[in-house]
Amino acid sequence: MRILAIETSADETGVALIEASGSDEKDFQYKILGQALLSQAELHTRYGGIFPNLAKREHGRNLVPVLMEALRLADDLNEGVHDVTEETISSLEPLLTREHEMYTYLSGYFRAYGMPHIDAIAVTVGPGLEPALWVGINFVRALQHAWAPKREIPIVGVNHLEGHILVAQVDSKIQNAASAPPVDCKLRTVNYPAMALLVSGGHTELVLQEDWMKYKTIGATRDDAAGEAFDKTARLMNLPYPGGPQISALAKTARIKRLPRTYELPRPMLKDESYDFSFSGLKTAVKKIVDEHKHPTDDERESLARETEDAIVEVLVAKTMRAVEEHGAKTLVVGGGVSANSHLREQFAVACGDSVEVLFPPTEYATDNAVMIALAGYFKAAKKEFTAPSDLHANGNLRLV
Numbered sequence: 001m002r003i004l005a006i007e008t009s010a011d012e013t014g015v016a017l018i019e020a021s022g023s024d025e026k027d028f029q030y031k032i033l034g035q036a037l038l039s040q041a042e043l044h045t046r047y048g049g050i051f052p053n054l055a056k057r058e059h060g061r062n063l064v065p066v067l068m069e070a071l072r073l074a075d076d077l078n079e080g081v082h083d084v085t086e087e088t089i090s091s092l093e094p095l096l097t098r099e100h101e102m103y104t105y106l107s108g109y110f111r112a113y114g115m116p117h118i119d120a121i122a123v124t125v126g127p128g129l130e131p132a133l134w135v136g137i138n139f140v141r142a143l144q145h146a147w148a149p150k151r152e153i154p155i156v157g158v159n160h161l162e163g164h165i166l167v168a169q170v171d172s173k174i175q176n177a178a179s180a181p182p183v184d185c186k187l188r189t190v191n192y193p194a195m196a197l198l199v200s201g202g203h204t205e206l207v208l209q210e211d212w213m214k215y216k217t218i219g220a221t222r223d224d225a226a227g228e229a230f231d232k233t234a235r236l237m238n239l240p241y242p243g244g245p246q247i248s249a250l251a252k253t254a255r256i257k258r259l260p261r262t263y264e265l266p267r268p269m270l271k272d273e274s275y276d277f278s279f280s281g282l283k284t285a286v287k288k289i290v291d292e293h294k295h296p297t298d299d300e301r302e303s304l305a306r307e308t309e310d311a312i313v314e315v316l317v318a319k320t321m322r323a324v325e326e327h328g329a330k331t332l333v334v335g336g337g338v339s340a341n342s343h344l345r346e347q348f349a350v351a352c353g354d355s356v357e358v359l360f361p362p363t364e365y366a367t368d369n370a371v372m373i374a375l376a377g378y379f380k381a382a383k384k385e386f387t388a389p390s391d392l393h394a395n396g397n398l399r400l401v
């Protein structure tokens with residue numbers, strides 16, 4: 001089955017085309033035929049975080065070029081084939097009244113290229129920024145509508161968090177078709193019950209997996225997400241958005257230099273009985289330090305970055321390991337943008353030792369991408385869990401139940 005996937009929940013516009021077969025660890029196989037990703041991070045830098053209306057506008061502009069790039073890499077752009085009539089193109093206009101720029105791009109695309117060889121379209125419906133999610137949904141509705149006279153393509157709505165979990169559960173040798181021919185990948189063995197920690201710019205959640213694709217959220221952040229804590233402290237330290245990789249790089253230097261511990265930040269909710277997190281106190285503590293030290297030396301900045309990373313990672317590792325023990329989890333899955341953090345990976349590897357297997361996504365698939373949406377979309381499509389285009393709705397607070 002060939003799945004075309006669209007991701008627009010935050011500030012990355014992603015499109016991927018994968019081919020997959022089978023349904024579980026024994027027989028599931030897939031390959032990435034083509035994928036493209038366009039980050040808006042630079043545009044959002046001056047806001048220190050994602051500015052929703054800007055994200056919406058950019059997705060509207062970028063989706064068609066990103067789709068074309070993914071299809072070109074998959075050798076499925078089909079130039080000169082006329083599958084969509086002028087009448088159908090005109091009938092798309094009312095569907096895209098709020099995305100006029102996208103309508104213009106799409107009209108050009110339909111006039112120049114035929115329909116790709118796909119069996120289903122997957123789209124992120126939440127959680128995320130609703131204005132941004134709606135652009136992806138309207139885009140998918142338009143594609144479905146335009147191609148329908150030739151062939152009805154079913155649509156699957158995907159939970160972004162499930163994508164982050166599943167991409168950590170597939171073979172780590174995923175390659176990008178942009179630089180290498182597609183390789184067949186499989187699922188890695190997950191022993192249940194499993195625990196998943198999702199750490200991204202918008203989420204910090206502990207999810208119990210009693211079985212394959214069965215989820216129960218047992219803990220979440222009460223305020224800022226782990227990635228947000230990185231982003232906000234980075235901003236206080238005048239580092240560009242997204243802050244996670246920036247803080248991480250300075251922290252690494254501090255460790256190499258073996259700098260002394262100059263600052264002490266709190267470890268919020270470390271001893272709390274629940275599986276919830278709270279990271280907003282960290283930025284307040286960092287702000288106080290930054291305000292008191294107007295002209296920090298490089299060593300002081302690096303030391304503060306290391307203390308920030310240590311504080312976040314220590315809390316994440318300690319609470320997750322307690323959840324792993326108390327639920328008898330045999331596999332730990334860590335996903336979401338913050339799972340790209342090398343210190344976090346090292347600390348989890350140490351904490352899990354030989355007793356619990358820990359899975360991370362390939363680093364380049366830790367942050368948002370459309371391959372993870374294609375994977376989650378495939379498993380839903382295989383179960384025929386389709387949604388009619390008119391029933392697709394963006395849900396900014398969608399949960400994994």
Ligand code: KG4
Binds near residue numbers: 244342
């Ligand atoms: O999953 P993601 O790409 O987007 C959301 O779904 O939110 O996560 C983005 C977040 C940002 O907050 C970014 O600062 C953080 O992931 N991040 C990192 C690293 N790479 C990305 N945080 C810490 N260390 C990293 N290496």
Ligand code: ZN
Binds near residue numbers: 160200201337
């Ligand atoms: Zn994400």
